[in-house]
Amino acid sequence: MGYGEILKRSFEAVKKYRWLLVWAVFWGAIGGGVSFNFNSNWSASKDSLKTLAGVDFEKVGEIFWETVGSYYWEIIRNIPSWVFLVIIAGVLINIVYWFLFGIFTRNWAKGGMIKLSYEAVSNGQVDLGTGSLAGVMAFWRLFLASLLIGVVMTLGGLVFGLLSMGIFTVGMGIPIVNIFLILLWLGVFLAVILGVVFLLLVQIYADWSIVIDKKRPVEAVCEGFEMVKRKFLKILGMGAINKGVSCLASLVLFMVMLFLGGLVFLGGVFLLVVLREYVVIFLPVAIILLILLSVVSSFFSATVTALRFNNWSLIFKELKGEFLNE
């Protein structure tokens, strides 16, 4: 099956199954996929805020803390020391809990997304229950597989780092040797990049294998390794197309949001300057508009995410020889 056919089928599945899109929204919100979340550059805006109306708020803050803040310090000083131990324990429990929560939800959502995309391109059952169950069944194995790949990558990175240090230490001071070693280092660097791409593709295959074929992590990674070795160019091509689609979607989303966000902003400035009394009406309208923009951008990102996952599901099916009869 050509890439064009894959993209066409993926898009048809995205249009057909709304739950796939909803799940993709979860996946995007939990941390995967293309996203555009109205993140403002706080550090950049801080400077302008700092000098707003010519007042150095940092200085005022310092003075405020020196004079009034000591009063609050007095309250804190009155708290017995064991309370601080309880607080430290509370902080630790919270950190551990949210860390585990993050690992679980991410892998659960990934498992659900893979299952739903696979079902969508196979004309199977696509609903939240199916996705959730698949995610619950696979989350632990998905986590272990990603851990395994992560360990291999870290070890590879360490070896590369040591090798680089060795190469540059040996070659110091001898120009001809230096040129040779730099070329050698570039070769190793390219090999490392290739290795990372290879491992990422292995992980993608392993993820699908874990969720769809219910394979164990090591087994899935080994199978992924074999498959990527055999069909490297085909899988790499799909990865490149997916990356291209993501980048293009991010760019389009950014431009549209910039335009619409700019309109809302300019409208706000206009109302503030010309029709000051209408600011009470404008503020809620602006907030509703921003929420709507956020929802639309989430669904747009979800469409791209679903498309990407469907592409991988179709490639997975093809690699497993499921389209041989077509």
Next chain:
Amino acid sequence: MNKYAGFLPRLGAFVIDKLFFLFYFLVLFFLVLEFLGNDYILVEKAILWLVFYFIFAHYFVWNLYLILLTNLFGGSLGKVVLGLRVTDENGRNLSIKRSAFRYLIGYFISRILFYLGFLYIIWDRKKRGFHDKIAGSYVVVYGKQALLRFILILMVLLMGSGFLTARCRQIIIDKSILVSVLWQVRNHVKRFENFFEKVEKVGLKEKINLENKEEFSL
């Protein structure tokens, strides 16, 4: 087969749960005030305690309440009062695992898109929100006269909260000695005076709105 519970009864159950927790906070506040001793920063200390509680423990207490009650009685206090029950596909109470999944992950998912997961109950044929679909749960009606019970429990909770608020106010008045309070006010004023003096010294007086300075000078 029991009827599926719609959006409004479930919203009512949620309101009762939230009111119940307001009542519980007031009990906590009352206990903290009662056992903190007598001093002029009593109120601040009590508030600080509650802030710590909110930051570190409230999430766990709230979820534990939902998970355990759903497992034991088929729903939180609000649901039980309104005759609603959270069940699995076989009509049994949810297991601890499934209940935890419903509230920790399911609610999180339902909240993600501006609470759309909860609003979806309105449109779904079986009145299931995203959290129900994800956890494989159903909310069914099994009791009668839900409205009467709702009004009764609402009144009890509101009256209880009102009584506790009045009691806390009384403790604050009784325990915080008047002289201490006046001393505290005087210190506050002095501190703010110092603050504005220092602001003036670094030449920022014109840039900050000091119209209210007279109020602090007393």
